[in-house]
Amino acid sequence: MTTVLKLGGSLVTDKERRETLDDDALSAATDAVADAVGGGAPADLALVHGAGSFGHHYAEKHGVSVTEGTTDAGAALEIHGSMTTLNRFVLARLHDCDVPALPVHPLSAGARDAEATLELPIQTVRTMLGEGFVPVSHGDVIAHAGSGTTIISGDEVVVRFATGLDADRVGLCSTVDGVYDADGAVIDRIDSFADVADALGGSDATDVTGGMAGKVRTLLDLDAPAYVFGADDLPAFLAGGEPGTRID
Numbered sequence: 379m380t381t382v383l384k385l386g387g388s389l390v391t392d393k394e395r396r397e398t399l400d401d402d403a404l405s406a407a408t409d410a411v412a413d414a415v416g417g418g419a420p421a422d423l424a425l426v427h428g429a430g431s432f433g434h435h436y437a438e439k440h441g442v443s444v445t446e447g448t449t450d451a452g453a454a455l456e457i458h459g460s461m462t463t464l465n466r467f468v469l470a471r472l473h474d475c476d477v478p479a480l481p482v483h484p485l486s487a488g489a490r491d492a493e494a495t496l497e498l499p500i501q502t503v504r505t506m507l508g509e510g511f512v513p514v515s516h517g518d519v520i521a522h523a524g525s526g527t528t529i530i531s532g533d534e535v536v537v538r539f540a541t542g543l544d545a546d547r548v549g550l551c552s553t554v555d556g557v558y559d560a561d562g563a564v565i566d567r568i569d570s571f572a573d574v575a576d577a578l579g580g581s582d583a584t585d586v587t588g589g590m591a592g593k594v595r596t597l598l599d600l601d602a603p604a605y606v607f608g609a610d611d612l613p614a615f616l617a618g619g620e621p622g623t624r625i626d
């Protein structure tokens with residue numbers, strides 16, 4: 379059983395304060411991961427985290443997005459550096475609770491071609507899983523033919539990992555209990571963007587990768603079922619449950 383789980387940047391950071399963790403939320407999430415890994419399930423778990431108040435601020439500062447690039451190495455390094463800092467914090471928490479986590483930085487591994495098609499080799503992640511490690515990747519900047527560097531969202535990394543690993547399930551743990559309909563109720567299941575487009579907004583905070591609308595669009599491309607849920611449901615998801623909104 380292979381699972382890809384994203385810890386949302388909105389969840390593990392304080393999106394209102396630049397480069398600030400949400401300590402309690404991060405600890406609760408890493409504890410839940412440690413309990414699941416210690417309990418032997420899921421067998422293979424690849425983690426990804428978003429940017430929250432780390433990457434998005436610098437991406438906006440430098441005018442960089444998934445489509446707008448920069449050829450300024452200093453700008454790219456500032457965005458990347460904020461993400462590796464956050465990655466270090468996440469890894470440290472996981473190591474504190476004995477999860478054998480190792481980093482995977484998209485900037486050093488992949489690229490986009492001139493048509494913006496993403497190439498992100500999966501062998502590193504597959505071998506780490508085979509050796510019993512828990513790979514922890516993240517949203518990042520990535521080299522992009524003809525554009526310098528652009529942003530890769532954690533959600534894109536999730537989709538690449540899930541496809542490359544032929545994952546059985548995907549989870550996106552965020553600050554919301556699921557995807558809400560126009561009346562604020564959690565939608566049980568989504569299988570077409572058009573059905574929910576009116577209810578979907580961006581993010582509450584600085585976010586260059588499209589918030590919830592971008593997330594749903596990206597996840598609909600997956601073969602594996604993806605679940606969007608809140609922090610309270612993370613243990614249930616890791617135990618094999620189907621919390622929040624299922625996106626097919």
Ligand SMILES: Nc1ncnc2c1ncn2[C@@H]1O[C@H](COP(=O)(O)OP(=O)(O)OP(=O)(O)O)[C@@H](O)[C@H]1O
Nearest residue numbers: 386387388428430552557558577579581582589590
């Ligand atoms: N219909 C909707 N249902 C649920 N959340 C929605 C909806 N429309 C917009 N949102 C917003 O989507 C946000 C969650 O998306 P966001 O991209 O911020 O999550 P994340 O993955 O945790 O963060 P990051 O992108 O930093 O990793 C919430 O802040 C919520 O306000």
Ligand SMILES: C=C(C)CCOP(=O)(O)O
Nearest residue numbers: 428429433517531532587
């Ligand atoms: C802004 C950067 C560097 C990555 C964005 O990733 P996301 O928070 O998963 O959308």
